[in-house]
Amino acid sequence: MIRNGEFYMIHEMKKRGMSISQIANELGRDRKTIRKWLQQSEPAYYQRHVKRPSKLDPFKDYIRRRMEEGCLNANVIFDEIKAQGYTGRKTILRSFMQPLRPSVLSKATVRFETSPGYQAQVDWGRFRVDWNGEPKRLYAFVMVLGYSRMMYVEFTEDEKLETLMGCHLRAFEYFGGRPEVVLYDNMKTVVADFDERGHAVWNERFARFAAHHGFLLQSCRPYRARTKGKVENGIGYVRKNFWPRVRTFTGLDDLNRQVRDWLDTVANVRVHGTTHETPRERLIREGLKPFNPMPFEEVDRHARKVSPDACVSYENNRYSVPFEWVGQIVHIQDLKNGRIRIYHGEQLVAEHPKATGKHQRIVNEKHFEGLQTTSRHKIPQPMPRLVPQAIPEVLERDLSVYEQFTDEAVNV
Structure with a gap:
């Protein structure tokens, strides 16, 4: 079943002139399914089903790791996890391994060069700082344009959805436009889940944000994050080249001023090792498209x-x-x-x-400025204030004392 996030992707592709067959091939869906969803003006909301735990769940990380090591034999892995306590059937294991096989069959990664204006890659980097004497984690949003290798970096307090959307808009402003497609790893604010066929289940609000501004979402295959190597290299470059230059900063605003200066004077004007041109020069040939000037939705x-x-x-x-x-x-x-x-x-x-x-x-x-600092009314002069004098304490004596004084006066 197509989830609502993918609904907006399908309609955005159709607006761009893509045929039903092209959309189906791009998303790995049946043409009849694409045609049915294009006939609807609003997505159909579905009832979320509770996913029952599987006996295989505790062993899935081990299975993925063994497959990445090159072991694709279900019989071998079945014997290994059975020795670790697995009590389920082999058919459950085979069903789990089947969609993972294509991503591990290829031993080498072919460098993927994008055409001008087509793709950008996005990811987060994490950095530790001394914040008023206490250790604190900051997050670096990094977007790299695939063709020109033009880079945008912004440090933030968190990785929340509102923060991510704001970073996208400021990156597009910095580049002067937006690409056709943006590629992500399976970050939770973008990819909510993967369905039984391995297709991304997009965060619905972020999918609407992308459709509003005219770019398509693309995810890395599960356990194949190497497809976003450009942005990963970019994060490494920030960590090795920019971060050692930062000695002190007065706050996030100051830190972002420093990284913007580094982008303008170092990162985006250096001769790139792969393209043998500066990102700034190649940006001219990117041909980026304008993004929607109308705000998608105000943040909190x-x-x-x-x-x-x-x-x-x-x-x-x-x-x-x-x-x-x-x-x-x-x-x-x-x-x-x-x-x-x-x-x-x-x-x-x-x-x-x-x-x-x-x-x-x-x-x-x-x-x-312009605020009247003196009043037009006279300030009353201070007046003397009466402070009543305290009544002196009276010393109390026994009557025998006074009788003694009387006797002394008579004798004199």
Whole structure:
């Protein structure tokens, strides 16, 4: 059954003029199935079935590893896992091994060169930093254009879907357009699962995002991640060439400024070892297509009321906005790349670098220009204040003391 994420891919291919046969060959589907889904204007939502555990589940990683080592004989593997405690039938093992065979039969990987403007490859790199005295993991989004080897890198706080979509748009802006196809490994924010035939089950929201901006999704075959070698080489290049240059940084915003400078002055202007040209020169021949200027969907925004000091609070820090917005409700958008944007409706009213600690106040002095600093009303002069004097304590004495004083006075 075609999942909803693939529904958007099929309709996008049809818009590009591909025939039913071409779409079926590209996706590995039956022509009748493609024709049926093209006749529908909306995807059919399905009831998710609970997948029962299989007796083979604990042994699947071992089976894949043995197949990658070159052992494709089901009888041999059956004997090996049986000795490890497998109690199921051999037919279950054969059914599991069958779709994996094509990916391990080829012993060598042929270099895949793409035509101009056709493909980009995307993956995440992970880096450790000292963040205010504590170890912290940062994530590097890397996109590489297959033809020109032009690279885009952006460091982020996480790998969430909203972050991934934002990185795509900023990469397209940096390149000046988008490719026809983007290739991914089986990252969970893009590939939700693989079906029984080995086809990717796309994350539905991300598939709609891709269709909205006009590019197709492509996944590496399971356990065949070498097909995205260009971006993996790119991540290695970032790790070996850029990362050793970073001695200190003041936050993600500063780190992204440093990596942008490295892209512009080193990575994308060097002579590439495979193409023997600079990525910047070959980018001219990529012929990238424009992406949709209409926003696909706004990322999460956090409503805040502007306080009398013309600031809003977010994650235990305060950020200024123009003083005219005092008392208004605004919305904060955290780009998760070291920048904070503040909107009123669709109007961008302020943008700041994101604070790296807590209880900080990030202020743009221009937000207070024109604000009257002296009041038109006279400030009342201080007046003397009466402080009542405390009543002195009275010493209490026994009456016999006074009688003694009386006797002394009579005797005198």
